[in-house]
Amino acid sequence: MTPTFYEVMRQQGITRRSFLKFCSLTAASLGLGAGGATKIAHALETKPRVPVVWLHGLECTCCTESFIRSAHPLASDLVLSMLSLDYDDTIMAAAGHQAEAALEDTITRYKGKYILAVEGNPPLGDDGVFCIPGGRPFVDKLRRVAKDAAAVVAWGSCASWGCVQAARPNPTKATPIHQVIDNPVVKVPGCPPIAEVMTGVVTYIVTFGRLPELDRQGRPKMFYSQRIHDKCYRRPHFDAGQFVEAWDDRGAREGYCLYKMGCKGPTTYNACSTVRWNEGVSFPIGSGHGCIGCSEDGFWDKGSFYDRLTNIKEFGIEANADRVGATVAIVAGAAVAAHAAVTAIKRARSAKSNEKVEK
């Protein structure tokens, strides 16, 4: 009989008190209301532990780094115990054939019951030679494991959108996972995503046995329904029209809005401004740097991190909307002036010839 989550946690030396604290914290961050914590605790106490298989494709391991730093000590222990028991080729104890055997064992024994978490994405160029774990292209492994997965979670911007390896011109044809597998995918974008968001999503799935409510792009609404800008503590400065104009100016010292420094907070859906990072210590804007929009699709291809108006590649030149627009307006203005001049000359001439005719 597979032990429950709670049993596993107790074996790891976690007290019931900190277990309940974790349940309350997660329920609050999921927005579940008063009864949520009890539901989570009940599910974790009674349901057999859901095996998680964590695959790594083309990635930098920043998602794993973020995950194992989940603020609540219990959360990381919780999921780490789950992972060390199943499969995660980066942090598991087993290696080589032993590791692959563990994977085979999990996906056959728990067919249709395990959660597949994917960090990174498969490069499809040149038959996938740019990412070969265990001697096979990653895309093969991904498809095989995804086939019998109960749920698929895309960790980070790599798995969700493509991220840096898919940035123009994407030489390896790195492809987000939802384009190569048929399962519904929960996208948890970010580079990396916030640790509490990651554990929150896993906890939701194991507690309720279903995927959380997703937006149209596949992101869990509970963490990705608002922009950084909507809950930013510097928002009053934005509304007041108070901006940092240079990195070392008075505004920067006073903590003014970073909009003019290219902050992507107004266009980025994530929970950084509420959940924050590293046990709620800070987040980029809190440290005086604008948001770079790392959880948004194609954020590497939108030009500088320090410009609000992003580059437009559609015109084949590096230009932003203002430069394109002003150029068009100037050309149109010049054309109008030239046209008016020709009209005036023509009119003057025809007036003269009319006079001659009249004479």
Added chain:
Amino acid sequence: MATEMTGREPVYVWEAPVRLWHWVMALAMVVLAVTGYFIASPLPSTPGEASDNYLLGYIRFAHFAAAYVFTIFLLVRIYWVFAGNKFAREIFAVPRSMLKPSWWGGLIDQGLYYAFLKKEARSYQGHNPLAQAAMFFMYLLGSLFMIVTGFALYGEGTGMGSWQYKLFSSWVIPLFGQSQDVHTWHHLGMWYLILFTIIHVYIVVREDISSRETVISTMVNGWRVPKP
């Protein structure tokens, strides 16, 4: 769908709702373009406490208020397509007019006239075919694009439960890829309408001087009057 001038009699072309719509629209566009520009590239910072200032808040408020006026007047104007006279239909009926060879003939004729290859253009009671095309492809489609992308951006602020989000943001943002792209295209849309405005104002002034009928005063009093 373009009616040529027949006699030397004045024609009542633009009814009161069309005239009112035109000038409200013009004013709203000026407000929208100016405030929109300052939302994308804000003015220098205001000094003092954040709680004592609300500059960008007011600019944004003006932008959103003007956007509602712009949208509601366009909706009323669309109602007037059905309730008004035949001239109220012209610029909306361009796709249907394009099926008629005579419309294309008029378009080419007008184009030759503006290229100084023809001395006189045909006189029309309402819009000539070239003007209709500009009104449809530049003004009307441009405005609809701005309304759709604008409400999509507005819906991001009002949140996922709001009708603006459900009606616009929910599909517009995935369509463009992400919010940043919608911002960029909304910004380009402004320049598209500015381009339209430059051409429109020039042509209207030019025709008012050189054509055989009134043009600017027609949008004030509604009558197209042949000049003596």
